[in-house]
Amino acid sequence: MRKPIIAANWKLNKGPSSTEDFLRSFLSEVNKQSFGVDIVIAPSFVSLSKASELLSSETKVQLAAQNVSEHDSGAYTGEVSVMMLKELFLSYVIIGHSERRALYGETDQVINAKIKKAREANFRPIFCIGETLEERESGKLEDVLRTQITQGLLDIPEKDLTETVVAYEPVWAIGTGVTATSEQAQEAHAFVRSVLKDLYGEAASQKVRIQYGGSVKPANAKELLSQPDIDGALVGGASLEPSSFFEIIRNSAE
Numbered sequence: 001m002r003k004p005i006i007a008a009n010w011k012l013n014k015g016p017s018s019t020e021d022f023l024r025s026f027l028s029e030v031n032k033q034s035f036g037v038d039i040v041i042a043p044s045f046v047s048l049s050k051a052s053e054l055l056s057s058e059t060k061v062q063l064a065a066q067n068v069s070e071h072d073s074g075a076y077t078g079e080v081s082v083m084m085l086k087e088l089f090l091s092y093v094i095i096g097h098s099e100r101r102a103l104y105g106e107t108d109q110v111i112n113a114k115i116k117k118a119r120e121a122n123f124r125p126i127f128c129i130g131e132t133l134e135e136r137e138s139g140k141l142e143d144v145l146r147t148q149i150t151q152g153l154l155d156i157p158e159k160d161l162t163e164t165v166v167a168y169e170p171v172w173a174i175g176t177g178v179t180a181t182s183e184q185a186q187e188a189h190a191f192v193r194s195v196l197k198d199l200y201g202e203a204a205s206q207k208v209r210i211q212y213g214g215s216v217k218p219a220n221a222k223e224l225l226s227q228p229d230i231d232g233a234l235v236g237g238a239s240l241e242p243s244s245f246f247e248i249i250r251n252s253a254e
Contacts, residue, residue: 008239064092108151133172173214189229
């Protein structure tokens with residue numbers, strides 16, 4: 001049985017002070033109940049230290065970075081290495097988000113290198129994949145996903161695969177308010193699992209958690225997560241308010 005994982009990707013939002021405000025409010029609610037899901041929050045780099053401080057003794061909420069460098073050190077202005085992140089007691093790193101691919105030119109090869117680097121540091125990658133609307137409408141959905149998975153996981157051993165979360169995010173549904181139907185999402189997740197089966201075998205593919213991302217809200221979380229191959233959500237805008245993110249977690253756990 002795969003344990004659901006609900007992760008908040010705050011993107012370019014919330015500095016240290018607003019991160020503290022959010023977490024104090026959010027934890028006051030989360031600590032009152034027990035959920036059968038993993039809860040992860042990914043603040044901006046400048047807010048990770050404050051979040052780490054507040055979550056250091058908190059077992060119900062784990063911390064993630066939104067990105068990481070494929071390099072350990074050197075002349076890479078603006079980059080952050082896995083060893084820098086290790087000091088902040090992170091558990092997860094988001095890698096290959098569509099915004100990193102589209103806006104910053106990250107290739108499947110770069111993403112693959114980042115996954116390897118994250119696993120060397122014992123971080124669990126949240127490995128993002130997804131198609132554009134044009135790719136979906138032109139019948140390229142499966143080709144795009146298969147290439148992203150195959151190239152992104154190139155030379156990743158099975159023991160590291162099972163520590164990796166795959167996040168399927170249809171690019172056309174990210175931040176648009178448009179959500180894939182539960183049937184569309186399940187169909188894509190089932191295909192992703194079939195590719196993992198082709199690469200690693202049935203047993204390994206059944207252990208991998210596959211999240212859905214793309215305008216997840218309290219109103220649609222329960223229906224999406226009721227699908228057999230959807231094991232959680234990577235939440236953007238709806239995770240910026242404590243009450244909204246808490247409601248998604250509660251709905252997902254039901």
